[in-house]
Amino acid sequence: IRGYTREAGVRNLEREIGTVCRKVARRVAGEKGRRGEGEKGSGEAKKRRKGAKNSPSPLLPLSPSFPVEVTAENLKTFLGPRRYSRDLTQDRDEIGVAQGLAWTEVGGEVLPIEVLLTLGTGLTKQTGNLGPVMKESCEAAMTYARAHAIELGIEADFAAKHDAHIHVPSGAVPKDGPSAGVAITVALVSAMSARPARREVAMTGEISLRGHVMPVGGVKEKILAAHRVGATKIILPAENERDLEELTAEIRDSLTFHPVERLNEAIELALYPIEVPREVLEEAKEIALSDADKELIARSENEPEPDVEEIPSAKNGAKKRRGK
Numbered sequence: 263i264r265g266y267t268r269e270a271g272v273r274n275l276e277r278e279i280g281t282v283c284r285k286v287a288r289r290v291a292g293e294k295g296r297r298g299e300g301e302k303g304s305g306e307a308k309k310r311r312k313g314a315k316n317s318p319s320p321l322l323p324l325s326p327s328f329p330v331e332v333t334a335e336n337l338k339t340f341l342g343p344r345r346y347s348r349d350l351t352q353d354r355d356e357i358g359v360a361q362g363l364a365w366t367e368v369g370g371e372v373l374p375i376e377v378l379l380t381l382g383t384g385l386t387k388q389t390g391n392l393g394p395v396m397k398e399s400c401e402a403a404m405t406y407a408r409a410h411a412i413e414l415g416i417e418a419d420f421a422a423k424h425d426a427h428i429h430v431p432s433g434a435v436p437k438d439g440p441s442a443g444v445a446i447t448v449a450l451v452s453a454m455s456a457r458p459a460r461r462e463v464a465m466t467g468e469i470s471l472r473g474h475v476m477p478v479g480g481v482k483e484k485i486l487a488a489h490r491v492g493a494t495k496i497i498l499p500a501e502n503e504r505d506l507e508e509l510t511a512e513i514r515d516s517l518t519f520h521p522v523e524r525l526n527e528a529i530e531l532a533l534y535p536i537e538v539p540r541e542v543l544e545e546a547k548e549i550a551l552s553d554a555d556k557e558l559i560a561r562s563e564n565e566p567e568p569d570v571e572e573i574p575s576a577k578n579g580a581k582k583r584r585g586k
Contacts, residue, residue: 386425430442
């Protein structure tokens with residue numbers, strides 16, 4: 263039934279069960295009608311119909327097609343195709359895609375964040391019907407990634423040479439709030455460093471420019487949504503660890519939780535590791551130096567070391583160094 267209803271309460275569940283019961287009743291009535299048509303013209307049937315005017319209708323006898331069983335396999339014949347998927351939104355680990363979590367009035371939702379880079383001048387675009395707070399989270403995530411480029415395995419001038427497009431699918435649905443900050447940052451760093459994100463990891467948390475991961479609301483509903491789609495690891499703010507007590511033991515035992523205080527912790531948990539190439543570090547350091555610094559370093563490297571000779575000290579025989 264999880265493929266047909268998704269809500270905090272059970273109102274829609276009751277409606278779906280009612281739909282199944284009505285369709286079963288219609289099938290029973292149709293079977294009864296077909297049997298009645300087959301008996302038309304027989305004297306026995308006429309007598310039964312005449313006697314039925316003054317007596318209650320007898321119970322419908324069971325035929326080979328009854329009782330009707332409703333199973334997970336045949337539920338589609340009663341309710342149609344599944345309306346909700348229980349599978350992860352990704353079938354493989356991808357670069358530039360992270361699994362965020364969102365709270366809605368009817369429960370939690372998995373919110374995939376997509377980032378695509380193109381050659382450009384460092385512009386950032388956000389689409390997906392995002393509200394102002396979520397757009398600010400995108401800006402904060404980009405600033406953090408630029409400020410910590412070297413330690414994240416990103417070329418220092420990479421962001422300046424590329425435009426970033428951040429998209430959140432289901433564009434017809436408005437989205438807002440700060441809790442996608444961690445997922446946005448992970449997706450950005452994944453795209454900029456070419457490190458695939460682990461699809462089994464879902465995450466939530468607000469971020470600051472200094473790299474702190476701050477608490478958010480709706481943690482219970484978000485975790486239930488992650489469990490529903492098959493995620494096995496949850497990254498959440500350390501201050502939200504107390505919210506895990508609201509979950510059942512079954513849910514807690516089936517998931518691995520990673521409470522984090524710093525954004526770099528979340529990035530390392532969500533992305534595959536990568537060694538920063540030495541040439542990238544050298545190039546990044548070169549770019550970070552000013553022209554004056556480069557000239558000073560070059561001058562010091564080209565200057566010859568002064569020649570020295572050792573002479574004995576007049577007092578205690580210790581050696582001194584003197585330029586020629």
